[in-house]
Amino acid sequence: MLTYLGRRLLSGFITLLGVIIVVFFLSRLTGSPIDLFFPEGAEPAQIEAFNRAYGLDKPLIEQFGIFLVNVGQGDFGTSIWQQRPAMEAALSEMPMTLVLASIAMSISILVALVLGSLAAVYRFRAIDRIVTILSLMTSSMPHFWFALVGILIFAVQLRLLPTSGSNSWMSWILPVATVSIGPIGVLTQVVRGAMIDVLSSGYIRNARARGFSGRRVVYRHALRNAALPIISVAGDIAAGMVNGAVIVSVVFAFPGIGRLIVGAILNRDFPVLQASVVVVGVSIILLNLLIDLICTVVDPRIRLT
Amino acid sequence: MKLGILWSAVAIASAATMLGGTPARAEKSDKAITVVLAVELDSLDPCDTQPAQNANVVRGNVFESLTRVSPVNGKVEPLLADSWKQTSDKTWEFKLKKGVKFHDGTDFNAAAAAANIMRTQGGSNFPGLACLNSGQIPTPVTAEAVDDLTLNVTTTVVDPILPLRLSYVDIGDLVSQTKPDKVLNPVGTGPYKFVSRKQGDAVKLTRFDGYWGTAPQIKDVTYIVRKEASVRASMVETGEAQIALSIQAQDATDDDRTVTFKDNRIFVMRPMTFKEPFKDPRVRQALSYAIDRDTIVPAILGITGAPYYQMLGPQVNAYLPDYDSAGAMKYDPAKAKELIAAAKADGHAVDTPFDIVTRPDILPDGGELVQAIAQNLREVGLQANIKSMENTAWREFLRQPFPPEQPPTLQMISHDNTSGDASFSFPKYITCKGINSAICNPEIDKLVAAADVAAGDERDQLYRKAAEILYKDGGFIGIAEQIRLIMLGEGVNYKANPLSGLEVRIADVQLN
Numbered sequence: 001m002l003t004y005l006g007r008r009l010l011s012g013f014i015t016l017l018g019v020i021i022v023v024f025f026l027s028r029l030t031g032s033p034i035d036l037f038f039p040e041g042a043e044p045a046q047i048e049a050f051n052r053a054y055g056l057d058k059p060l061i062e063q064f065g066i067f068l069v070n071v072g073q074g075d076f077g078t079s080i081w082q083q084r085p086a087m088e089a090a091l092s093e094m095p096m097t098l099v100l101a102s103i104a105m106s107i108s109i110l111v112a113l114v115l116g117s118l119a120a121v122y123r124f125r126a127i128d129r130i131v132t133i134l135s136l137m138t139s140s141m142p143h144f145w146f147a148l149v150g151i152l153i154f155a156v157q158l159r160l161l162p163t164s165g166s167n168s169w170m171s172w173i174l175p176v177a178t179v180s181i182g183p184i185g186v187l188t189q190v191v192r193g194a195m196i197d198v199l200s201s202g203y204i205r206n207a208r209a210r211g212f213s214g215r216r217v218v219y220r221h222a223l224r225n226a227a228l229p230i231i232s233v234a235g236d237i238a239a240g241m242v243n244g245a246v247i248v249s250v251v252f253a254f255p256g257i258g259r260l261i262v263g264a265i266l267n268r269d270f271p272v273l274q275a276s277v278v279v280v281g282v283s284i285i286l287l288n289l290l291i292d293l294i295c296t297v298v299d300p301r302i303r304l305t
Numbered sequence: 306m307k308l309g310i311l312w313s314a315v316a317i318a319s320a321a322t323m324l325g326g327t328p329a330r331a332e333k334s335d336k337a338i339t340v341v342l343a344v345e346l347d348s349l350d351p352c353d354t355q356p357a358q359n360a361n362v363v364r365g366n367v368f369e370s371l372t373r374v375s376p377v378n379g380k381v382e383p384l385l386a387d388s389w390k391q392t393s394d395k396t397w398e399f400k401l402k403k404g405v406k407f408h409d410g411t412d413f414n415a416a417a418a419a420a421n422i423m424r425t426q427g428g429s430n431f432p433g434l435a436c437l438n439s440g441q442i443p444t445p446v447t448a449e450a451v452d453d454l455t456l457n458v459t460t461t462v463v464d465p466i467l468p469l470r471l472s473y474v475d476i477g478d479l480v481s482q483t484k485p486d487k488v489l490n491p492v493g494t495g496p497y498k499f500v501s502r503k504q505g506d507a508v509k510l511t512r513f514d515g516y517w518g519t520a521p522q523i524k525d526v527t528y529i530v531r532k533e534a535s536v537r538a539s540m541v542e543t544g545e546a547q548i549a550l551s552i553q554a555q556d557a558t559d560d561d562r563t564v565t566f567k568d569n570r571i572f573v574m575r576p577m578t579f580k581e582p583f584k585d586p587r588v589r590q591a592l593s594y595a596i597d598r599d600t601i602v603p604a605i606l607g608i609t610g611a612p613y614y615q616m617l618g619p620q621v622n623a624y625l626p627d628y629d630s631a632g633a634m635k636y637d638p639a640k641a642k643e644l645i646a647a648a649k650a651d652g653h654a655v656d657t658p659f660d661i662v663t664r665p666d667i668l669p670d671g672g673e674l675v676q677a678i679a680q681n682l683r684e685v686g687l688q689a690n691i692k693s694m695e696n697t698a699w700r701e702f703l704r705q706p707f708p709p710e711q712p713p714t715l716q717m718i719s720h721d722n723t724s725g726d727a728s729f730s731f732p733k734y735i736t737c738k739g740i741n742s743a744i745c746n747p748e749i750d751k752l753v754a755a756a757d758v759a760a761g762d763e764r765d766q767l768y769r770k771a772a773e774i775l776y777k778d779g780g781f782i783g784i785a786e787q788i789r790l791i792m793l794g795e796g797v798n799y800k801a802n803p804l805s806g807l808e809v810r811i812a813d814v815q816l817n
Contacts, residue, residue: 039440
């Protein structure tokens with residue numbers, strides 16, 4: 001197990017290093033931040049002084065070398081845009097993203113388990129058809145549209161919820177719903193498919209023959225055995241949520257790493273962009289490890305080697 | 306100095322409403338409001354107040370300048386300076402207002418004013434400092450305090466509009482103006498003082514009780530950002546905010562909660578005159594004749610735009626009052642085709658494809674408008690392709706030097722000039738060496754150079770002559786005059802004016 005973890009962490013680190021290198025060079029291809037901080041026709045001497053102050057006057061390879069040395073000491077530089085340490089900016093936004101993703105994922109999984117199981121148990125009946133249609137609709141619904149319609153109905157027309165922001169627990173409802181709606185649809189179909197496979201297997205027939213109640217058969221026996229593919233897909237979806245939920249950030253002005261990354265790109269704030277990529281990358285590596293560990297708990301037959 | 310400003314009917318109506326209908330200032334209260342913006346402020350430094358996202362929050366609220374442009378008649382009027390006079394060709398003496406305090410209790414004086422003027426220009430005393438306001442002082446000036454209330458400003462070239470330029474230099478406290486570091490806790494002289502800023506969340510201001518002028522009614526202001534226009538409008542509908550800026554036409558209400566104003570922002574096209582198919586002025590004129598502004602502008606922009614033919618708005622001294630009625634190249638596709646054919650007959654490669662360079666956020670519904678323009682151009686035989694890109698990439702195409710391998714472009718620009726003087730536009734956009742210029746006409750250069758050092762009516766006439774040649778040459782083609790919208794909550798009174806795109810003074814907002 002430890003060997004496996006060590007190997008996974010090493011491969012994750014190598015992947016992360018590759019991403020950092022790509023982001024470092026690609027972001028600088030977008031141009032210099034000069035345009036955003038100086039008016040047109042600024043004096044060359046002023047621009048030179050600015051470049052010197054932020055190390056932008058050096059050759060790119062040298063800048064990268066300096067960056068790597070600094071990162072090794074935990075220094076990701078100072079945000080040109082926000083005038084504070086870049087890693088501080090990234091770490092300050094990440095908790096909200098993690099909380100939002102955790103809540104949204106939990107709700108998505110719970111709802112998907114119930115609906116998917118119902119659809120599988122009552123296969124080919126009305127409930128199955130309704131669940132299938134709803135899951136296809138929600139998985140293909142544009143998040144942006146859903147968010148705006150949600151604001152229009154629940155905030156403007158019904159005055160039940162705030163339009164945006166994150167200051168109260170009620171302001172979380174629409175963002176969480178927006179982030180969950182797609183995964184609910186996808187996961188419901190995965191649950192349904194996995195449960196159909198399991199429910200047709202011999203040991204389930206055996207359990208029914210022994211007189212176990214339907215609920216016990218489904219939730220104690222079938223669901224546990226159907227869990228593996230559900231956990232794998234849920235892990236992929238959760239990684240996507242960690243990446244930013246950018247739509248939620250833009251529409252609801254909800255804090256999060258996605259909004260920070262978009263802002264860093266538009267403002268050519270390379271230090272913040274690099275720090276954010278590292279934070280997100282590490283989160284995803286740890287999340288994938290967690291998924292692997294959960295799988296071993298759910299199915300003890302799995303051995304991590 | 307006269308700026309020779311002419312006003313549109315909307316501006317006149319606004320001014321009349323303001324003068325006749327402005328309610329008397331209400332007493333100080335403990336009321337608070339929330340203002341929702343489209344773009345987050347990115348600097349609290351007094352030397353960065355030029356862009357709208359910063360100006361919306363701090364100009365006229367936290368910071369003030371020595372002079373200001375009147376929103377009523379466009380003239381330069383006193384603010385922190387009581388008066389000024391030109392003591393020689395290049396030297397101006399400003400007498401400053403007595404008894405003005407900064408928010409930290411220190412006195413506003415000539416030393417502070419001088420420090421701000423010098424720091425805004427940057428230079429070796431402020432290594433690494435980049436000030437967005439520095440572009441408003443194109444040639445260096447030196448500011449010196451003669452005594453506490455007397456300031457001398459010396460220019461390096463004759464500059465008849467120096468008092469106007471200083472309306473763009475906001476004044477922060479002396480201590481901050483001696484350092485190159487960006488100001489994070491702004492201290493100004495305005496009616497509101499800075500309380501806090503949480504990046505990505507809100508900026509808070511509170512009334513400054515030591516303000517030298519009339520105390521505003523509203524006590525506390527919170528600025529928040531919502532990128533989506535419909536969300537901004539929704540917040541005012543639900544009462545979460547009291548003022549929403551940059552509303553779109555589809556979110557406007559039919560009552561007086563939606564306020565319109567023109568801030569002299571014109572949507573224009575700039576052909577690259579150095580390359581085919583735009584080398585010949587007849588093809589450039591054809592661009593104007595090809596576009597059916599009277600149809601596409603109202604249809605697409607609705608109440609947020611009106612057809613327009615010039616580069617500068619009615620407030621600016623280079624505006625040609627008779628151009629629209631006589632002289633403007635209005636929709637005439639047959640004429641456009643005739644001009645193109647004539648240019649082709651003379652050997653010009655009019656079939657050369659070109660890129661219409663635009664941005665998705667150039668103006669509300671700008672994407673649809675540009676598509677309609679492209680369609681109009683194709684209908685007269687021009688090979689137009691649309692290239693929409695984000696701001697930083699768009700700027701690469703805007704500015705000289707243009708790489709030789711760059712294809713010919715028709716750059717879409719949303720240009721504003723709230724100063725009233727064409728010197729803030731013409732040198733940069735239409736002279737041979739102008740950083741944003743794609744035209745080189747020696748006659749225009751001569752007129753602009755002469756106008757820059759002239760004063761009064763002579764200055765206005767020279768700029769107008771330059772404008773006449775520019776439009777006849779097809780150097781810049783006006784498409785639409787933009788009309789901006791602000792949404793107000795119930796019981797909120799605010800008279801928008803031509804400066805409201807930059808400066809929304811909370812002291813001018815009254816609550817019932």
